[in-house]
Amino acid sequence: MPQIGIGIVGGGYMGKAHAVAFSAVGALFDTNFRPHLEMICASTATSAETYRAAYGFARATDDWRKLVRDAAIEAIVVASPQETHREIAEAAFAAGKPVFCEKPLGATLDDSRAMVAAADQAGVANMVGFNYVRTPATQYARELIRGGALGQITWFRGEHTEDFLADPAEPATWRTKGVSNGTMGDLAPHMINAALALIGPIKSLCAEVETVHKSRPGDQGAVDVTNDDHGQVMCRFESGAMGHLYFSRIATGRKMGYAYEIHGTKGALRFDQEDQNALWLYDASSPAERRGFTKILTGPEHPDYAAFCQGPGHGTGYQDQITIEARDFLKAIETGKPVWPTFRDGMEVNQVIAAAFESSKKQGWLNVSAV
Amino acid sequence: MPQIGIGIVGGGYMGKAHAVAFSAVGALFDTNFRPHLEMICASTATSAETYRAAYGFARATDDWRKLVRDAAIEAIVVASPQETHREIAEAAFAAGKPVFCEKPLGATLDDSRAMVAAADQAGVANMVGFNYVRTPATQYARELIRGGALGQITWFRGEHTEDFLADPAEPATWRTKGVSNGTMGDLAPHMINAALALIGPIKSLCAEVETVHKSRPGDQGAVDVTNDDHGQVMCRFESGAMGHLYFSRIATGRKMGYAYEIHGTKGALRFDQEDQNALWLYDASSPAERRGFTKILTGPEHPDYAAFCQGPGHGTGYQDQITIEARDFLKAIETGKPVWPTFRDGMEVNQVIAAAFESSKKQGWLNVSAV
Amino acid sequence: MPQIGIGIVGGGYMGKAHAVAFSAVGALFDTNFRPHLEMICASTATSAETYRAAYGFARATDDWRKLVRDAAIEAIVVASPQETHREIAEAAFAAGKPVFCEKPLGATLDDSRAMVAAADQAGVANMVGFNYVRTPATQYARELIRGGALGQITWFRGEHTEDFLADPAEPATWRTKGVSNGTMGDLAPHMINAALALIGPIKSLCAEVETVHKSRPGDQGAVDVTNDDHGQVMCRFESGAMGHLYFSRIATGRKMGYAYEIHGTKGALRFDQEDQNALWLYDASSPAERRGFTKILTGPEHPDYAAFCQGPGHGTGYQDQITIEARDFLKAIETGKPVWPTFRDGMEVNQVIAAAFESSKKQGWLNVSAV
Amino acid sequence: MPQIGIGIVGGGYMGKAHAVAFSAVGALFDTNFRPHLEMICASTATSAETYRAAYGFARATDDWRKLVRDAAIEAIVVASPQETHREIAEAAFAAGKPVFCEKPLGATLDDSRAMVAAADQAGVANMVGFNYVRTPATQYARELIRGGALGQITWFRGEHTEDFLADPAEPATWRTKGVSNGTMGDLAPHMINAALALIGPIKSLCAEVETVHKSRPGDQGAVDVTNDDHGQVMCRFESGAMGHLYFSRIATGRKMGYAYEIHGTKGALRFDQEDQNALWLYDASSPAERRGFTKILTGPEHPDYAAFCQGPGHGTGYQDQITIEARDFLKAIETGKPVWPTFRDGMEVNQVIAAAFESSKKQGWLNVSAV
Ligand SMILES: NC(=O)C1=CN([C@@H]2O[C@H](COP(=O)(O)OP(=O)(O)OC[C@H]3O[C@@H](n4cnc5c(N)ncnc54)[C@H](O)[C@@H]3O)[C@@H](O)[C@H]2O)C=CC1
Ligand SMILES: NC(=O)C1=CN([C@@H]2O[C@H](COP(=O)(O)OP(=O)(O)OC[C@H]3O[C@@H](n4cnc5c(N)ncnc54)[C@H](O)[C@@H]3O)[C@@H](O)[C@H]2O)C=CC1
Ligand SMILES: NC(=O)C1=CN([C@@H]2O[C@H](COP(=O)(O)OP(=O)(O)OC[C@H]3O[C@@H](n4cnc5c(N)ncnc54)[C@H](O)[C@@H]3O)[C@@H](O)[C@H]2O)C=CC1
Ligand SMILES: NC(=O)C1=CN([C@@H]2O[C@H](COP(=O)(O)OP(=O)(O)OC[C@H]3O[C@@H](n4cnc5c(N)ncnc54)[C@H](O)[C@@H]3O)[C@@H](O)[C@H]2O)C=CC1
The missing domain is CATH 3.40.50.720 (NAD(P)-binding Rossmann-like Domain)
Structure with missing residues (x-):
């Protein structure tokens, strides 16, 4: 080899x-x-x-x-x-x-x-x-949606919330300066990528981005915070679905709040990265008295799980996601074919972020293509 | 007596x-x-x-x-x-x-x-x-917030989501006509009331309200739907907190999705009416290795629980909320003093709804006091 | 009327x-x-x-x-x-x-x-x-089992656990004396009744009953505790299913731990009274990649729910169970026909308890019919 | 190096x-x-x-x-x-x-x-x-117990349940023959090891082991199953705590049901390997109205987590446990000092299993030291 x-x-x-x-x-x-x-x-x-x-x-x-x-x-x-x-x-x-x-x-x-x-x-x-889009659960979510399991998607709610700066007494660092180190710049990309991957392109949006704690303790007194603590985005996907995104580094209690809820005419999905080995699926076609969200534990039947373990429910973790990326990168090199997500996908995420900042500044709706 | x-x-x-x-x-x-x-x-x-x-x-x-x-x-x-x-x-x-x-x-x-x-x-x-604001859990949530357990509130997310019209094949009824029978008119009031009760008045908002399924089967062919299926609201509370509200009657899988998440500088709360006897509290002052959301089961220590049962975790239900209302109404009559929520509180909810419709029409931010 | x-x-x-x-x-x-x-x-x-x-x-x-x-x-x-x-x-x-x-x-x-x-x-x-067997969830569980949804039952685990005497400093009261006020006498009956209702008669058992905190503070110094704090029972049902029961008043953290897990060849059920409006069903016939426990929220489709509320997920509580009993008692009077559970059913529960005490004393297996 | x-x-x-x-x-x-x-x-x-x-x-x-x-x-x-x-x-x-x-x-x-x-x-x-005892969660559970967070342990319930042979139509394989490939021989060791690690040595026990599906399809007709499908064990730890263990390969719905619940006079713990990144802790010393099980997400504060990820809640998986073992084995080699669990620990697990088989055969209690 x-x-x-x-x-x-x-x-x-x-x-x-x-x-x-x-x-x-x-x-x-x-x-x-x-x-x-x-x-x-x-x-x-x-x-x-x-x-x-x-x-x-x-x-x-x-x-x-x-x-x-x-x-x-x-x-x-x-x-x-x-x-x-x-x-x-x-x-x-x-x-x-x-x-x-x-x-x-x-x-x-x-x-x-x-x-x-x-x-x-x-x-x-x-x-x-x-x-994060490479967990077996989220890969499977993508397959389910593409396969039509949810019918027509009507609503997407995504968030990436953590709390490492929730305490206003937390000191200023490199993380509290520079737009690309703020919440929109640094945390938002993951979930925006997921939104695009699961639902498709975002057409327009209306956002509100905010620095809640405007200064933080530094070595010599208070230091200005020059980037955002949290931000929210109402959006409309090109498919017609309505959506909402929330990003925060001050979401007290949330450690890895990369989570989404998706409703469609035939079903629904819920996922929270804090329990990354479970995907919750609701199938509206089940008999009324048996309907509910099913907690599917990831296993060898789901994408990229079997390599890590033959037993379902045994679980993959953060590091395994990075290893899946390595596998994909090697495959891209080998085949010479782009493997998702490419730089173009990454740029589209930045475009949504840029639009969100712009929207927040002008306080109104904006087409993503306008930035 | x-x-x-x-x-x-x-x-x-x-x-x-x-x-x-x-x-x-x-x-x-x-x-x-x-x-x-x-x-x-x-x-x-x-x-x-x-x-x-x-x-x-x-x-x-x-x-x-x-x-x-x-x-x-x-x-x-x-x-x-x-x-x-x-x-x-x-x-x-x-x-x-x-x-x-x-x-x-x-x-x-x-x-x-x-x-x-x-x-x-x-x-x-x-x-x-x-x-719904009368469940022991939500009454206790209100006490916790007022008592400062969460510190300064930075984020409120509320939803009232159900799915009784999620299926586009569901026929047209009185529910699908008349603005006050739509999602904003009929479902939204409960959670808006909760938002006002828990966080205080909403100063401004930006909303998006939509009829997803524009016609539904009637006795003699398709009938136009004249009210909304779902709507979302970005808002700013007078306290400075940022917020988001979502309302839907097409949220496949949700039966009683009256739910909120609140983040403050010192703690966080999560609640979902589908498990109305639990309130999830995060206390940021706990030692780092023991921190997490605590699932508090309602019990005699919580407001208006003891009358229904002496044992914690035994649970109250929907009908019990209505009985608590009856008790309060009798008390208001007896004392001649207003007992929350009064007609004025109800009107303030309608004001937020009116502002949301207006905002959605003009596609932009609006002061609630402007309607 | x-x-x-x-x-x-x-x-x-x-x-x-x-x-x-x-x-x-x-x-x-x-x-x-x-x-x-x-x-x-x-x-x-x-x-x-x-x-x-x-x-x-x-x-x-x-x-x-x-x-x-x-x-x-x-x-x-x-x-x-x-x-x-x-x-x-x-x-x-x-x-x-x-x-x-x-x-x-x-x-x-x-x-x-x-x-x-x-x-x-x-x-x-x-x-x-x-x-407790009258919650919509447990009534539905019974229907599911009788309808064969779980196939042949192989395992039943039930518990009734609370923690009102978990603290050894909790003083002696009438609850700490008299066999019929102990855990086996007072708490166990509910879950034994559920076991018999869900799975059928218990043929034999082997139990271990114990007073962990042998004395407790009284007004004038330590007082002997004359009944049991917790007890466990391995059992064999007449149907052939194997089972285990656990009862405790010292189960720190448990408030209404009336819970069961049932495995059959075709499916499984899980229930916990602390979230009495949800029943978890696993259907082994679902496609492997979609299998998991479904959290069914009780609603009008389930037994005795609709009288309390037309909306699913809105929830019933402790008091509602007692009201269902009243309805059944009136019906029994009206029809002159026994309505389950009758005194005979209550006696059969006492028989299991008596057998458990006997087994614990002689430290071995026993036929329930032997007491 | x-x-x-x-x-x-x-x-x-x-x-x-x-x-x-x-x-x-x-x-x-x-x-x-x-x-x-x-x-x-x-x-x-x-x-x-x-x-x-x-x-x-x-x-x-x-x-x-x-x-x-x-x-x-x-x-x-x-x-x-x-x-x-x-x-x-x-x-x-x-x-x-x-x-x-x-x-x-x-x-x-x-x-x-x-x-x-x-x-x-x-x-x-x-x-x-x-x-499995090497997950950050279970390592931390061990530390908590040793540090006295639960007070005196009164009850331990452990299980290792899976469902790979739940369907009686599942064919006979090497797994269905040979005592050491049965449920007690093959699955039980993990949880018995956990029980010994968390609570200490088991003094005596009373077990029931059973082959539920006595024959399974083979290439040429039905083949006898020569080992056990499930087994339960009531036990008494040397510390005085009472316990129960359940092991099954026919527990429909369970994929990685390595789970335990521990009650002590001061607190309680719950863990389920199907959500291996969460440990549930109940602290009886909290104020009554705030008490409940806290869902602690593992993070860098917990044993052996930080090497895999700097962020809490990002999660470790099955493979990471094996890597921790490799680290420990290398350390044992390097230091020449035994690193738990040694062969002696493994032998003690086998002793409990042997006692369980013996107890099941003679249908009664047995001292573990007797085998
Ligand atoms: N995918 C994910 O889950 C995460 C992604 N990231 C991203 O990974 C990147 C790195 O972040 P971290 O590893 O957290 O940062 P870090 O601060 O832990 O490490 C940065 C490394 O880059 C090196 N470095 C800095 N400037 C350099 C230069 N001019 N030339 C060569 N080396 C240089 C530093 O010496 C250091 O070794 C960032 O783009 C960040 O956004 C970070 C954390 C999580
Ligand atoms: N708080 C909550 O959880 C809920 C509140 N509601 C509210 O309760 C009110 C009633 O709704 P539902 O009970 O669901 O309606 P419903 O359709 O079940 O009952 C309406 C009742 O009003 C009577 N009615 C209608 N027009 C009348 C008139 N002009 N004069 C006298 N009686 C008249 C009808 O005969 C019927 O008995 C509505 O305002 C609704 O928004 C409804 C459901 C839940
Ligand atoms: N189904 C369930 O969930 C529960 C059932 N119980 C059962 O209900 C029964 C009563 O228990 P609690 O209500 O908790 O007791 P309690 O102590 O709250 O009330 C007992 C009542 O009985 C009365 N009483 C006592 N001796 C009497 C006598 N000789 N003649 C007339 N009245 C007498 C007392 O004055 C008092 O009013 C017990 O059998 C208990 O096991 C208790 C709690 C929950
Ligand atoms: N810690 C854990 O979570 C798990 C532990 N195990 C244990 O690991 C061990 C191996 O099990 P699996 O990997 O599942 O088995 P497997 O059937 O997947 O692999 C067994 C391997 O051993 C080799 N082998 C068999 N006999 C041999 C011999 N005489 N000489 C040399 N190689 C031989 C086979 O060729 C094969 O490569 C068992 O003791 C099993 O109980 C298995 C699964 C999970």
């Missing part, structure tokens, strides 16, 4: 997750490449070396350009902060190398558009790190 | 519920009046007589004016369709009699305003039938 | 519940009798008079014999402590009057047997207060 | 899981060894070679003796059927090599005892594959 040299930019939260994924993916899935952890890059030489040793890479660097150029690097994962995504991806494409980029694709819509153009020109595999 | 003669207009769904409530309230609660089921009124003499016999009233009539005027009638319950509420209530107040009116107070905001004026002028007890 | 004079012995927890039930039952259900609250009896004249006034009875007494003999009393409810049940019931039957007796039927198996004999001889209506 | 050569016997369900675990463990945890997948063994050369290629081993063999003896193999995982465990482990110990053995330790109690003796004599690292 041919090896493939993997280079990862960023060794933090997600850099590690991808390193683990590429370590495990070959044993878990029937891949045609066996990934080799070739090089890891971080901001400093010291941290890069630490990551190298910890994750088992062959080499380390503090210069992502070196990584991108290196002949042994055949596929690149961008797991550094959003502001860095564009430059790295463009350089990688210029070197003709496939890129997997963490979400959000670009720090701005302009960045994302440039990245899509670069990907198109390079004609190589490109993917975005929307891992 | 002095008796009090009760007259109920309407012997259907709610007329029965109130008849049962007034039968049981004296034994359940420590009331100062013992209600006597004096007269029931329905559209026809035959149905009125049937109700009389079934519910145990002394007399029956098909003329609500007779009921209102009757000397033995000392308190009146209006449980007939919304279009009739105003006229009956005004006549009752004119006769100086206390009125309990089913929700929505009036069929229109104008009706409601006139009814408030009439109540104010009469100076007698007046209440509106928002029964 | 003919009136029927009701006499209730006991005005406490259950006396009140039955007084409320007989106040409401006529308006709720299509009964042929209209109950009249004729007389209430309590241990003292003062308390009896208080209850009379509170619940709306015509007369009060402190002598149950007077109540039993009174010509205006046509039906008797025994809601006094277990030790009094036999004597009162026997006297009532001797006077030819129908008797509804709270659980447990008798304080001992001997008492129960004598009561069944007296009922048989009198040939009048007789019922036992197993209210 | 020193490499360590891993040899795995068995390439099926668990062989794969361990191969993946050793691929990922180095990147996930701060191990001192970096495992190298040196050799895999399966029953046939062809299957061994397939596994080798799929999982990324250096070499393959169909002779476990070769694997055991091989100089490059420094640690051995036994993931072949239970009947083979003893012989392989003994040989590995004889060669002075650390052994990780899948559950159950031995196919019989005698096997297990011999294996413990061999491990003791070898004095090398030895562990048993009870992966």
Whole structure:
């Protein structure tokens, strides 16, 4: 089996997750490449070396350009902060190398558009790190909807809610500055991607975005918060369905509130990432006295579950989503065919976010295509 | 103990519920009046007589004016369709009699305003039938919020969702015509009342109201649907909290989806009427490793529970809410003091609904005070 | 509609519940009798008079014999402590009057047997207060099982767990003395009755009954506890199904832990009284990828729900169970036909309890018919 | 970082899981060894070679003796059927090599005892594959109990229930023959291990074990089932706590019903592996009106979670448990100190099972030490 040299930019939260994924993916899935952890890059030489040793890479660097150029690097994962995504991806494409980029694709819509153009020109595999849509439950939800199990969709409600900044006494950090690190920039992309994947394109929207706690304690007194704490979006899908999205980093009590509820003329679905191994399905065609939401536990019958366990209900977790991404990225490289979600999908998410900001500013409805 | 003669207009769904409530309230609660089921009124003499016999009233009539005027009638319950509420209530107040009116107070905001004026002028007890806010769980939620358990409220999400018209093949009936019988007119009042009760007045809103299934089967072919199937409202409370409301009669799978989620800086609450005996509380001050939503089962420690059962977790039900209303109405009559929610509270709900319709028409934000 | 004079012995927890039930039952259900609250009896004249006034009875007494003999009393409810049940019931039957007796039927198996004999001889209506089997959910569970929805039952697990004595510092009271006030005597009957109703007779069993906290604080120092805190029973049903029962008053966290899980070759059921409006059904014949437990919310399609509410998911509560009992008792009187559960059913429950005590003493398996 | 050569016997369900675990463990945890997948063994050369290629081993063999003896193999995982465990482990110990053995330790109690003796004599690292006790939730449950959060434990109920043989039409396979492949032999060990870990040693028990479906379809007509479908155990822990265990492979609807409920004088715990990322804690010291079970989502505050994800509620899955085992096994090898659960712990589980069979046969209570 041919090896493939993997280079990862960023060794933090997600850099590690991808390193683990590429370590495990070959044993878990029937891949045609066996990934080799070739090089890891971080901001400093010291941290890069630490990551190298910890994750088992062959080499380390503090210069992502070196990584991108290196002949042994055949596929690149961008797991550094959003502001860095564009430059790295463009350089990688210029070197003709496939890129997997963490979400959000670009720090701005302009960045994302440039990245899509670069990907198109390079004609190589490109993917975005929307891992949550890869749980067996959400993949199955998508199949159910496409298969017509819910009939005509009339309502979609999605949220991505966490509470890491719910306490106003929580200090200011990099997370509290820079639009792309705010709730809309950083948390919203996952659920917007899910909305688009499950229901289709959003035509128009009306949003309200807000910084609730306008300053937070810093080392030398109060520091201004320059990005948003939460935001909501009423929307209309092109299919005609009505929808609502809510995003928050101050949703006290919510840890991984990536959740959706979908109603259609024939059925309904409910999902909450905090119990990611269950999908709740309502089938309106059941006899009235037996109707209700069925708690389906994911199992080998559902997409991408069997590789992790032969027993239903045994459960997959966060890291497994990242491993599924690795499998897909390898497949995209192998086949030369785009594997969803591509950079274009990532850009469409940024477009919805840009429209939401614009709508919130002008306080009214807006066509997504207008931004 | 002095008796009090009760007259109920309407012997259907709610007329029965109130008849049962007034039968049981004296034994359940420590009331100062013992209600006597004096007269029931329905559209026809035959149905009125049937109700009389079934519910145990002394007399029956098909003329609500007779009921209102009757000397033995000392308190009146209006449980007939919304279009009739105003006229009956005004006549009752004119006769100086206390009125309990089913929700929505009036069929229109104008009706409601006139009814408030009439109540104010009469100076007698007046209440509106928002029964769901009377569950022990929601009463306790209100206490918790007022007591500061959640800190500063940052987000409120409420819904009232059912699915009795989810199937487009469901035929046209009186429910599918007349604005006050639509989702905003008929279902929304309960949850709007809850939002106002829990969080306070709504300052501004932006809504989207829609008839999804524009015609339905009738006896002689398709019939136009002249009211709304679902509607959503983004709102801003006067307290500064942001909110969202959703109402639907086509929410496949939902039977009694009167549900809310509230986030504050110190805690959070979740409630779903489909499991009305549980309230979920998150206390952010607990140690990190023990934090989570606590499923509190209602019990004698919670408002108005002990009268129904000495054991916690034994549960109250729909009918018990109506009996609590009867207790409150008797108390309002006895003390001559308004007991929440009064006609004014009911009118404020109608105002939010009117603003939502207006906002949906003009497709933008609106101050509630503008309608 | 003919009136029927009701006499209730006991005005406490259950006396009140039955007084409320007989106040409401006529308006709720299509009964042929209209109950009249004729007389209430309590241990003292003062308390009896208080209850009379509170619940709306015509007369009060402190002598149950007077109540039993009174010509205006046509039906008797025994809601006094277990030790009094036999004597009162026997006297009532001797006077030819129908008797509804709270659980447990008798304080001992001997008492129960004598009561069944007296009922048989009198040939009048007789019922036992197993209210929990009357929830719409459990009634429906029974229908499902009888209709074969679960196939051959292989396993039944039932529990009745509460925690009112979980804290060893909780003082000694009448509840901590007398076998019939212990967990097996007082709590177990409800779930044993459910087990017999759902699965059929128990053939043999092996039990372990225990007083965990052997003394408790009293007014003058520690007081011995003379009855059991919890007990478990392995059993074999006559149908061949295997089972387990657990009863506890020290089950910290459980408030109304009347719960069962039933597995059959074709399906499964789960129920917990703490959420009494939901029944969880698993149908093994569903396609593998859609299988799971369906949370069925009770509604008008389920037994005895519609009288309380026309909307599904709106919920019934504890008091409603007692009202359903009142309806059934009136029906038994009217038809002269036994309505389940009769005194015989109550006696069979006592027999299982007696067998459990015996088994625990001899530490081994026992045929229930042996006691 | 020193490499360590891993040899795995068995390439099926668990062989794969361990191969993946050793691929990922180095990147996930701060191990001192970096495992190298040196050799895999399966029953046939062809299957061994397939596994080798799929999982990324250096070499393959169909002779476990070769694997055991091989100089490059420094640690051995036994993931072949239970009947083979003893012989392989003994040989590995004889060669002075650390052994990780899948559950159950031995196919019989005698096997297990011999294996413990061999491990003791070898004095090398030895562990048993009870992966479920390694979820962050169950590790935290253990900490809570040890820290006294529940006070004195009065009741433990555990179950391991699945439904893969619930349908009597399911054909006979190797699973339906051989005591060690039955429910008590194959499923029970996990939960018995949990019971011992959470509550301590079991002193005595009384069990009932049963083959419900005595024959199943085979290629040539009905085939006798020679092992048990389900079994229950009443038990008494040495601490004095009472307990109950239930094991089933015919529990229709249950997929991964590894669940426990624990009551103590100060609190209670509930856990169900089907939602492995939540632990339900009841704290009796909370104010009465706020008491209830708290759904704690596992997060970085809980044992062994942070390595997999920095965000709480993001969830770990089945495979992660196996990776935690790999980390522990490496640690045991490195330190030369036993890491729980050792072969001795595995043997104690087999002892409980042997006692349960004996008790079921003689139909009575038994001291576990008697077998
Ligand atoms: N899919 C998901 O669930 C998540 C995605 N993310 C995304 O992953 C990306 C990385 O986030 P985290 O891992 O949380 O950040 P982190 O702060 O934990 O790690 C960032 C890494 O990037 C490196 N880095 C920063 N600037 C660099 C530069 N100019 N050149 C080379 N290396 C540089 C840092 O040294 C560090 O190793 C972000 O785009 C973020 O939005 C983050 C968390 C979860
Ligand atoms: N609080 C709650 O949960 C609910 C409140 N409602 C409200 O209760 C009111 C009644 O609704 P339902 O009981 O569902 O209606 P229904 O259709 O079941 O009964 C209406 C009754 O009013 C009588 N009626 C109609 N026009 C009349 C007239 N002009 N004079 C005298 N009687 C007349 C009818 O004969 C009938 O007895 C409505 O305002 C409705 O919005 C309804 C259902 C639930
Ligand atoms: N079905 C259920 O859910 C429940 C059933 N019960 C059963 O109901 C019965 C009564 O229990 P509670 O109402 O909880 O008791 P309680 O202590 O609240 O009330 C007992 C009543 O009986 C009266 N009484 C006692 N001795 C009497 C005598 N010799 N003559 C006349 N009156 C006498 C007392 O004055 C008092 O009014 C018991 O058999 C109990 O097991 C109790 C609670 C719940
Ligand atoms: N911890 C857990 O959650 C689980 C543990 N297990 C345990 O893991 C062990 C293996 O079970 P599975 O993986 O399900 O079995 P499996 O049937 O999927 O795989 C067994 C493997 O052992 C090999 N094998 C059989 N006999 C052999 C021999 N004499 N020499 C060399 N290789 C041989 C086979 O070729 C096959 O590769 C068993 O002890 C089982 O009880 C199984 C499933 C789950």
